[in-house]
Amino acid sequence: MRDNISKACTEIGKVLLGKEHEVKLALACLLAGGHLLIEDLPGMGKTTLAHALAKVLGLDYQRVQFTSDMLPADIIGVSIFDANTSQFSFHSGPVFTQLLLADEINRTTPKTQSALLEAMEEQQVSIDGETRPLPQPFFVIATQNPESQMGTFALPESQLDRFLMRISLGYPSPEAERMIFSGGDPRQYIPTLSRCISAEQLIDLKRQIRTLTASDSLIDYLQRLVYATRFEQDFTHGLSPRGALALLQAAKAWAYVEGRDYVIPEDIQTVAPAVITHRVSGADVTGGSQRLIAELLERVDVVAGGTNS
């Protein structure tokens, strides 16, 4: 199973050059059963990553391009009166899929954004008083432009919390960029990517990851981190228990991707920026809160009492 994961990484690496770390983070996020938010400037490869993930994970996927005039029914679906049968019949929207690509999610109004809320959290939707379950597994990979851009609606904090990780891709390295120049648009290769993991395997993996060992020492470290976000002045509000749990879950998934059965502090440190930044404050991912997290990781002792002050 682990081979499949590294294979998936190399497959995605073919279309997203020089971004191995981000690709692995994204994979870990999905393996942990969490939703992924990719935030960056237009043209940095967000959609490419989302597409490539959907392809190698072998999931049914739907893509929705969010616009400012979209309504919730455009995502969830709508009941239409059928004159022949004299009954309302439900026409399901794009959310009824295993992997939903929500492109430029912050271009639409809060009303439509929050329609996704129930779907992401409960894995089900309610229409006309009827609850309909979503297929399993169900992931949302959303992309968004930085909020400073024109015509964006900042995602509400409650919805940000629904995403396990928020990552940004950043500019490619000079070498990778040269390869892009010579090879042409990487998106043309997406259809050629091979499927590495099945939907059933994904569900199984999610369960396996939950059982990874997180020793007392590690939990101690996690707690020291969480306490630091709560009781130190740098943070306006600290990490919630759900946030802390998300951090542990993401760290476990990362440990699994790294091929270990147990979690080490590095796992937490690696995933922490992606998991914590959008939870401790709504600040820009490239801005202040990321620096705060880096400082936090430097300040909190990995081994209790281990340093000699």
Next chain:
Amino acid sequence: MNQTANRISHQSLLWMLIAQLIVLLPLIFEVPVWLMALAVVVGGWRWGIAVRDWSFPNKSVRFLLVVVVCVGLLLSFKGSFGMQAMLSLLVAGFVLKLIELKRPSDFYLLGYLAYFVTGTQLLFAASLISSLYGLVSLLAVTGVLLAINGSAGPVTVVAQCKRLIVLALQALPIMLVLFLVVPRFGALWTVPLNKSAGLTGVSDSMAPGDFSNLMRSGELAFRVSFNGEIPSSRQLYWRALVFDAFDGRTWSQSGFQDVQRGRASTQWQSWREALTLGDERLDYQVLLEPTAKNWLYVLAAFAEVPADARVSPGLTLYNTRAVNQRKQYSVSSAFNYQLQAEGLSDKEREMNTALPAEANPVTKRLAQQWRAEATSAEALLERLLDLYHQRFHYTLQPPRLGEHTVDEFLWQSQAGFCEHFAGSFVFFMRAAGIPARVVVGYQGGQINSDEDYLVVRQYDAHAWAEVWLAGKGWVRIDPTAAVAPERIEQGVEYSLSEDDSRLLGNSFGRRFEFLGSLQLRWDALNYRWQLWVMGYDSSAQQALLSKWFGQIRGWQLALLVIAVVACVAILLLLPLLRRHKPNLPPAELAYIQLCRKLQRIGLTRNMGEAPRQYAARVARERPDLSADIDTLTALFERASYANSAEALVRLKDAIRRFHPREQ
């Protein structure tokens, strides 16, 4: 064991009940029977509360129980507050606490109480067996406390026992040091032990038939080890009391000789002048079983008086207070001696020839007649002993004697044992005008060849006579030896008919040789235990310490004790002192050691630096350490984050052997 909440698991409760049973078992004969029944009922009740969800008794029920138990104790002991009454009160509290056992804190209290109750076991028996049993009780109680105090998660019985044994072994050196060094104080107060009635032994008077009870007891009287060869049985007359008063039936001590009431307060010095000792000395140590009486047993005539012992005018030793605990004393004796050879005072002569007016007229008349016929006191003596030798026989079942006991014995029944012989002999002598007195004690003893010491049992009890002869002083005459010499030379069991033999105490052990030798071996073990452990008192301590540390003064001893106590206290407190740091898992402690070693060569780990980053930095700066630090980091990760016990062991070992040097 469940210790998550303030609840007590069934398992730990069951262990506690078992431990309680173990602790209480030896006390079963010391407390009233109904208290033991109460213990069973309350134990069952508490078990019902745990298993059947019965409710805890409310306040009024508990109060009623306490009142009932207190009244019961008052009735049982009829208002006498001796040791057993107090012990019963303790046991009652110990038992009743069970129905209040709700929280772990109650559990601890009960555990500590159980330790105390274990200590009380030794009040009534201090043999090797009871000490071993006390150890078992101690371990049981400790095991229960360990179980409820242990780490979370189920623990197997084997693992639990292992921890218990480790704990006990750790306690052993502390115990030894405390045993050897802590000052031994004598009893600061004495608690009356309501047991003296049950003890057998030589009593302070002698009436016909008294000794036959003693003869039926195989109980231990005392043990003696000799410095040098054990003398022959014929010489082993262990004197304890001198009877110089006779009321016609019973021999007892006159006020002059009375050691029990402390009236025989004559100082040794004046008697030392009356005593002429031969050159040959015999040194020996006596370990006396508790008698609840104050006289001691010695061979005549002693040259030195043990500390806290007094000398009576009859040349016997007595203790200043009753021997309620096993007592050990050393004596140096001489077999050749003369006592009061210069003469008796008028008062003494009168006292030692006095007879009641009416008693035994026949003997009196014959004695006068024989005295007239004899040329000397010695000749008279010979004639009487000859009569014993010719006509009397030794039996433990003599016919009953009527009013004039000596008359009937000497001239009619002519069968009996030591007390009859000694009593009649002294009476006859006194009637003939020769000063004479009865001496009681033990004669002979059994040699335990395994350990080379002498065991004297109750059936070795004996009575003999002393007569005063001009120029010779007090001379021991044993009429029993004239009747049954084998009694004196080989022991009482050889002098009896088979029928009589069965009456003698401990007939079983003497009948079967194998059992007898087993018994001797066991006694030898017990004797060593008593001698070295139980007998380790302040003087033995002083001797040992001065042997180790040279002449030691009181203040030096005190300093030594303080030093030892301080060391023990520091040892015990060290873990507590360390606790101000967070209680770190062992792997992290080991890793901290590693970090310290690296810090010494200038590679300090930063706060937020994870082990691998740190390892990478160390490897960058010191490529020569790269392999070591990678191995150590990998081990630490597995030990600390994968909970691998095997990696932890290897990590500790590797860190111990890791010695980075500055470049």
